[in-house]
Amino acid sequence: MSDFDSNKKSEKVLALLHDDCRRSLEQMATMLDMPMTEVAEIIDNMEADGIILGYGAHINWDKAYGSDAVAAYIELRVTPQRNRGFDRIAERIYQFPEVKAVNLMSGSYDFGITVQGKDIREISLFVSEHLAPMESVVGTATHFVLKRYKYDGIVCCKPSKDEREVMSL
Amino acid sequence: MSLDFKKLMNNTASSIPPSGIRKFFDIAAEMEDAISLGVGEPDFVTPWHIRDEGIYSLEKGMTYYTSNSGLKELREEICNYLNRRFSLKYEAKSQVLVTVGGSEAIDLCIRSLVQPGDEVIIPEPSFVCYKPIAQLAGGVPVTIETKAENNFRLTADELKAAITPKTKLLVLPFPNNPTGGVMDKQDLEEIAEVLKDTNVLVLSDEIYAELTYGDKRHFSIAQIPDMYERTILVSGFSKAFAMTGWRLGYACAHPELIKIMTKVHQFAIMSAPTTAQFAAIEAMRNGDEDIEMMRSEYDMRRHVMVKGFNDMGLDCFEPLGAFYTFPSIKSTGLSSDEFCERCLREKKVAVIPGTAFGECGEGFIRCSYAYSIDSINEALNRIEAFVKHR
Numbered sequence: 001m002s003d004f005d006s007n008k009k010s011e012k013v014l015a016l017l018h019d020d021c022r023r024s025l026e027q028m029a030t031m032l033d034m035p036m037t038e039v040a041e042i043i044d045n046m047e048a049d050g051i052i053l054g055y056g057a058h059i060n061w062d063k064a065y066g067s068d069a070v071a072a073y074i075e076l077r078v079t080p081q082r083n084r085g086f087d088r089i090a091e092r093i094y095q096f097p098e099v100k101a102v103n104l105m106s107g108s109y110d111f112g113i114t115v116q117g118k119d120i121r122e123i124s125l126f127v128s129e130h131l132a133p134m135e136s137v138v139g140t141a142t143h144f145v146l147k148r149y150k151y152d153g154i155v156c157c158k159p160s161k162d163e164r165e166v167m168s169l
Numbered sequence: 170m171s172l173d174f175k176k177l178m179n180n181t182a183s184s185i186p187p188s189g190i191r192k193f194f195d196i197a198a199e200m201e202d203a204i205s206l207g208v209g210e211p212d213f214v215t216p217w218h219i220r221d222e223g224i225y226s227l228e229k230g231m232t233y234y235t236s237n238s239g240l241k242e243l244r245e246e247i248c249n250y251l252n253r254r255f256s257l258k259y260e261a262k263s264q265v266l267v268t269v270g271g272s273e274a275i276d277l278c279i280r281s282l283v284q285p286g287d288e289v290i291i292p293e294p295s296f297v298c299y300k301p302i303a304q305l306a307g308g309v310p311v312t313i314e315t316k317a318e319n320n321f322r323l324t325a326d327e328l329k330a331a332i333t334p335k336t337k338l339l340v341l342p343f344p345n346n347p348t349g350g351v352m353d354k355q356d357l358e359e360i361a362e363v364l365k366d367t368n369v370l371v372l373s374d375e376i377y378a379e380l381t382y383g384d385k386r387h388f389s390i391a392q393i394p395d396m397y398e399r400t401i402l403v404s405g406f407s408k409a410f411a412m413t414g415w416r417l418g419y420a421c422a423h424p425e426l427i428k429i430m431t432k433v434h435q436f437a438i439m440s441a442p443t444t445a446q447f448a449a450i451e452a453m454r455n456g457d458e459d460i461e462m463m464r465s466e467y468d469m470r471r472h473v474m475v476k477g478f479n480d481m482g483l484d485c486f487e488p489l490g491a492f493y494t495f496p497s498i499k500s501t502g503l504s505s506d507e508f509c510e511r512c513l514r515e516k517k518v519a520v521i522p523g524t525a526f527g528e529c530g531e532g533f534i535r536c537s538y539a540y541s542i543d544s545i546n547e548a549l550n551r552i553e554a555f556v557k558h559r
Contacts, residue, residue, distance in 0.1 A: 020542075027473070027546075164212070166198065167210065
């Protein structure tokens with residue numbers, strides 16, 4: 001099997017897992033018209049390679065926590081460290097459990113950080129006491145999330161009802 | 170004075186039986202927790218960039234009629250698309266007519282060609298409209314039963330036996346609703362061999378052309394040089410681009426045929442919906458990836474459904490086109506109607522009896538896989554329970 005075919009199959013397995021990771025191996029094998037052992041091997045390899053980092057649900061946190069749940073997107077400007085660039089700073093930032101995502105960005109700031117907390121005060125304290133005082137950080141801008149419409153490819157308030165009407169065809 | 174409507178009605182229209190598809194839907198609609206595998210339209214929403222172009226055309230105030238034949242730009246894009254996807258060459262100005270769905274194109278084609286007494290050959294099981302339209306035109310439908318052992322294809326021998334001096338038109342509904350059967354290049358070349366020395370025209374309904382599975386892509390009979398001139402290719406946007414509600418299709422054929430069809434269209438319909446035509450230009454230009462995404466999704470569901478039916482002991486032919494499976498329910502000893510009715514009443518799953526698509530559909534049911542995997546799994550579980558404990 002060529003690398004192209006192998007990558008194509010891996011992509012399909014990933015798409016299925018991302019869509020619903022509760023699917024059985026048998027179901028995925030049937031959907032992809034592949035032997036179950038092959039699907040299992042692909043998944044094992046992707047887990048070993050760190051492509052699959054874990055399995056979880058897509059959660060609408062706004063609904064789960066109600067109005068108490070607060071998320072913020074923080075723009076962080078930093079001075080990269082000699083010989084270590086941005087990686088060392090990122091490693092320090094992602095250790096905090098409040099930090100849900102860290103991305104190195106192009107453009108007017110360096111890191112885009114998603115933080116989650118139980119209220120605005122908790123996030124504000126986190127920024128002022130943990131992020132801003134870090135020696136490499138030269139500036140922050142905090143944007144609180146007011147409402148989540150789409151997250152990780154999934155629309156948060158997606159109607160689930162089948163709206164198709166009766167039709168003779 | 171009260172009018173006797175029965176006497177006033179057109180006899181032919183009155184005598185045509187209603188479609189057998191709706192019956193079970195209507196019952197299912199009244200049931201709590203009923204699952205349907207009956208709907209024959211994509212469960213995808215029209216891709217956003219296509220919808221956006223429709224909206225943009227409204228914002229710009231493009232709310233007028235288009236020309237009877239359809240927007241020139243759209244007809245040109247249809248030609249580009251057919252050339253790109255199926256190596257078919259048509260001239261936008263004289264060979265393309267934009268219609269209200271593929272259904273209108275079928276209606277126009279039959280009404281423009283068929284005179285009283287003309288025979289129209291229709292392979293069955295097939296989509297429900299060909300026979301009634303032929304009858305309304307005064308034509309005589311001649312059905313040919315396609316068989317599971319022939320992968321629900323029309324064979325050259327069967328066609329040869331059905332052709333008479335009165336035969337005007339052959340309907341080729343492939344990829345097929347409801348069987349999922351397809352005709353490949355070799356099959357169509359054999360059909361062409363039968364037709365080449367006749368005056369029989371071909372209405373090739375290729376609305377499911379983009380939904381084929383396996384190694385071979387759809388092949389149109391119009392790609393065969395001898396057949397190009399005599400073929401009226403009918404297709405549309407509903408299935409490939411999930412645009413059912415936009416009501417847009419087209420017919421491509423010899424200029425003489427398109428001229429007459431356009432005349433009927435202009436008197437009956439005027440022109441196809443303008444907003445839909447602007448959206449369709451975007452679909453033709455930038456919709457290839459959407460087709461592939463939906464096709465790939467249908468393909469996965471197809472595997473699940475075919476395996477599900479075979480595992481529960483209902484022989485299911487592997488469909489290579491459209492989005493339907495057509496399993497045999499003969500092993501249950503029930504008629505198609507009984508199976509569907511009991512399955513709905515006892516397990517709350519709506520499927521369509523094969524007989525809705527011709528009498529020869531007896532012993533089969535049509536199940537659409539234009540549903541989520543979760544719905545398909547649940548429906549299969551219920552049907553299996555019904556089959557086991559009936």
